Amino acid sequence: MAVKKTLFDKVWDSHVVQQIENGPDVLFIDRHMVHEVTSPVAFLGIKTRGIRVMYPEKTFATADHNTPTINQHLPVADPLSANQLKALEENSKEYGISYWGLGHEKNGIVHVVGPEYGITQPGATIVCGDSHTSTHGAFGAIAFGIGTSEVEMVLATQCIMQTKPKSMRINVEGQLNFGVTPKDVALYIISQLSTSGATGYFVEYAGEVFRNMTMEGRMTVCNLSIEMGARGGMIAPDEKTFAYVKDREFTPRGDAWEKAMAYWSTLPTDDGASFDKEITFDAQNIEPMITYGTNPGMGIGISNGIPMAESMDGGVATYKKSLQYMDFNEGDSMMGKKIDFVFLGSCTNGRIEDFRAFASIVKGRQKADNVTAWLVPGSHKVEAAIKEEGILAILQEAGFELREPGCSACLAMNDDKIPAGKYAVSTSNRNFEGRQGPGARTLLASPLVAAAAAVTGKVTDPRELMEPELAQ
Amino acid sequence: MAYDKFDILTSTAVPLPIENVDTDQIIPARFLKATERKGFGDNLFRDWRYNQDNSPKEGFVLNNPIYGGKILVGGKNFGSGSSREHAAWAVYDYGFRCVVSSFFADIFRNNCLNIGVLPVQVSPEFLEKIFRAIEADPKAEFEVDLSEQSITLLATGEKEIFDINGYKKSNMLHGFDDIDYLLNIKENIREFASDRPL
Numbered sequence: 001m002a003v004k005k006t007l008f009d010k011v012w013d014s015h016v017v018q019q020i021e022n023g024p025d026v027l028f029i030d031r032h033m034v035h036e037v038t039s040p041v042a043f044l045g046i047k048t049r050g051i052r053v054m055y056p057e058k059t060f061a062t063a064d065h066n067t068p069t070i071n072q073h074l075p076v077a078d079p080l081s082a083n084q085l086k087a088l089e090e091n092s093k094e095y096g097i098s099y100w101g102l103g104h105e106k107n108g109i110v111h112v113v114g115p116e117y118g119i120t121q122p123g124a125t126i127v128c129g130d131s132h133t134s135t136h137g138a139f140g141a142i143a144f145g146i147g148t149s150e151v152e153m154v155l156a157t158q159c160i161m162q163t164k165p166k167s168m169r170i171n172v173e174g175q176l177n178f179g180v181t182p183k184d185v186a187l188y189i190i191s192q193l194s195t196s197g198a199t200g201y202f203v204e205y206a207g208e209v210f211r212n213m214t215m216e217g218r219m220t221v222c223n224l225s226i227e228m229g230a231r232g233g234m235i236a237p238d239e240k241t242f243a244y245v246k247d248r249e250f251t252p253r254g255d256a257w258e259k260a261m262a263y264w265s266t267l268p269t270d271d272g273a274s275f276d277k278e279i280t281f282d283a284q285n286i287e288p289m290i291t292y293g294t295n296p297g298m299g300i301g302i303s304n305g306i307p308m309a310e311s312m313d314g315g316v317a318t319y320k321k322s323l324q325y326m327d328f329n330e331g332d333s334m335m336g337k338k339i340d341f342v343f344l345g346s347c348t349n350g351r352i353e354d355f356r357a358f359a360s361i362v363k364g365r366q367k368a369d370n371v372t373a374w375l376v377p378g379s380h381k382v383e384a385a386i387k388e389e390g391i392l393a394i395l396q397e398a399g400f401e402l403r404e405p406g407c408s409a410c411l412a413m414n415d416d417k418i419p420a421g422k423y424a425v426s427t428s429n430r431n432f433e434g435r436q437g438p439g440a441r442t443l444l445a446s447p448l449v450a451a452a453a454a455v456t457g458k459v460t461d462p463r464e465l466m467e468p469e470l471a472q
Numbered sequence: 473m474a475y476d477k478f479d480i481l482t483s484t485a486v487p488l489p490i491e492n493v494d495t496d497q498i499i500p501a502r503f504l505k506a507t508e509r510k511g512f513g514d515n516l517f518r519d520w521r522y523n524q525d526n527s528p529k530e531g532f533v534l535n536n537p538i539y540g541g542k543i544l545v546g547g548k549n550f551g552s553g554s555s556r557e558h559a560a561w562a563v564y565d566y567g568f569r570c571v572v573s574s575f576f577a578d579i580f581r582n583n584c585l586n587i588g589v590l591p592v593q594v595s596p597e598f599l600e601k602i603f604r605a606i607e608a609d610p611k612a613e614f615e616v617d618l619s620e621q622s623i624t625l626l627a628t629g630e631k632e633i634f635d636i637n638g639y640k641k642s643n644m645l646h647g648f649d650d651i652d653y654l655l656n657i658k659e660n661i662r663e664f665a666s667d668r669p670l
């Protein structure tokens with residue numbers, strides 16, 4: 001009997017070009033995505049060395065981090081941002097890389113457009129200079145974020161040097177409760193493991209909850225893997241994966257499709273394969289989640305109180321500093337806390353299902369007067385679907401506007417910054433101090449919780465606003 | 473980009489006894505707009521270091537002239553968050569060559585190794601010892617010896633051995649980087665790529 005292997009082992013081992021003794025593996029990269037912020041210095045690097053991009057057809061460029069989300073047809077006002085965008089365009093042209101810049105119909109957040117056009121495929125190795133590259137793991141790919149030196153390595157040689165991480169399987173079994181979304185599942189897991197609980201590991205998500213999850217939900221979960229310290233997360237490809245991938249621009253067709261499917265079907269973890277660590281959670285214990293602190297591990301079920309400092313293992317001073325930044329107190333209830341901003345978007349929750357969920361709550365209601373809402377689709381494709389499905393009309397009737405695609409307030413590199421001291425319920429992935437603007441206070445949550453906050457002006461349990469029979 | 477060789481570093485250290493120092497603190501995203509690797513040190517810990525009107529914040533360690541040196545000592549889970557190498561550049565560009573903590577986030581550690589900053593992971597007890605030594609004497613010196621993989625508190629001679637991947641160690645000792653290595657095996661890569669489906 002052959003050695004039993006995990007999904008991760010199968011994909012990793014088939015990409016090792018060389019094993020360096022006492023060192024990392026040389027790992028071949030199938031797909032490389034670049035954006036304007038982490039690539040210019042890498043391109044400069046290869047230019048300085050006087051070398052070319054080895055496989056330009058395996059690298060894809062999109063502009064997203066630094067782009068405005070209104071008036072994209074106008075020149076970008078911030079000269080530094082404009083300079084980065086220009087550098088990306090020129091580098092793409094110079095080295096023959098496909099480039100989906102601002103205004104291009106395929107433009108959008110790198111981790112949203114990759115799957116949309118079939119760049120993301122099962123069994124592939126995918127890297128990008130952005131830590132949420134882990135999103136693509138939803139397809140059974142090994143996908144992770146890299147630094148700029150590594151971007152340069154991939155441009156130059158289509159390989160990077162990596163030590164094989166340890167493996168962890170996280171099972172969530174049972175049925176999700178009413179009002180609980182993939183975002184809540186991920187925030188729950190992170191709150192249980194802490195932001196460093198999976199450092200050094202590559203995670204496979206398994207069990208009933210992930211089997212039943214849509215592809216977009218799986219992307220949300222894999223996206224957040226990095227927030228518990230993991231290198232990445234992945235989910236075994238199945239019929240849902242194949243149905244999603246089929247007939248997209250960069251996916252194989254005809255015979256090649258049949259062959260690819262046959263191969264992909266061999267990827268799931270063998271029965272009896274072993275993991276360095278395995279954890280199981282019960283879906284019944286998961287509620288709609290919200291964060292109250294300054295790292296994504298500081299999350300609680302929305303109806304719970306903020307934990308007391310003594311109940312934290314270690315780091316009491318750090319914990320208190322974090323609550324001080326948020327201007328919250330130990331023991332406070334999150335419900336009813338007044339908020340100022342709502343951000344729906346990012347590669348975590350900027351896809352069509354997220355907009356559908358948001359619209360399901362705001363439909364027939366009105367945006368609260370004290371709330372500024374930024375609704376930012378993950379891509380032009382998502383934007384088009386929002387319009388086609390009539391979601392835009394629902395949003396507009398409720399007093400909301402739709403912006404143009406990009407990373408926006410997820411990292412606030414453009415003008416979409418939450419002002420100092422203000423509270424934002426945000427569907428993105430990081431609530432670090434200043435992440436959404438200097439002094440901004442972020443509460444991470446699902447699109448449902450964001451919608452409930454947007455119409456009530458305060459932290460509200462979305463289940464109070466949902467019809468149980470419609471929620472299935 | 474190849475970097476300076478790292479062998480033995482003897483220096484005072486700057487203490488930052490905070491846990492979960494994330495990459496957005498190390499360098500906020502709004503400072504990532506450069507297209508060259510220059511000037512990031514000015515914005516290291518920007519929002520902890522400066523008020524909104526750009527005046528230095530009193531009380532932040534980098535603004536306190538009694539602390540200095542090429543070693544930065546941080547609390548547990550240092551460098552969590554983003555994959556941006558800019559965080560490591562900022563640390564390097566400010567003048568640090570070594571970061572000490574009891575635990576590092578993966579990508580940050582890797583990024584450091586790629587650009588010539590040595591991440592030294594010590595036990596929580598030793599980390600405490602370092603913090604206490606600096607508290608007692610801000611001019612306390614430390615010796616980081618990469619060949620021997622050791623960090624020593626020179627005043628008392630207390631020493632701890634740290635781990636580092638053998639390949640990365642040799643790169644740092646020689647000032648080589650990974651691209652030099654990969655370019656040398658380009659033919660193997662080409663051959664490997666020829667029968668990949670994608």
Ligand code: SF4
Nearest residue numbers: 132346347407410411
């Ligand atoms: S939306 Fe946020 S996390 Fe996603 S790619 Fe953009 S900046 Fe990175």
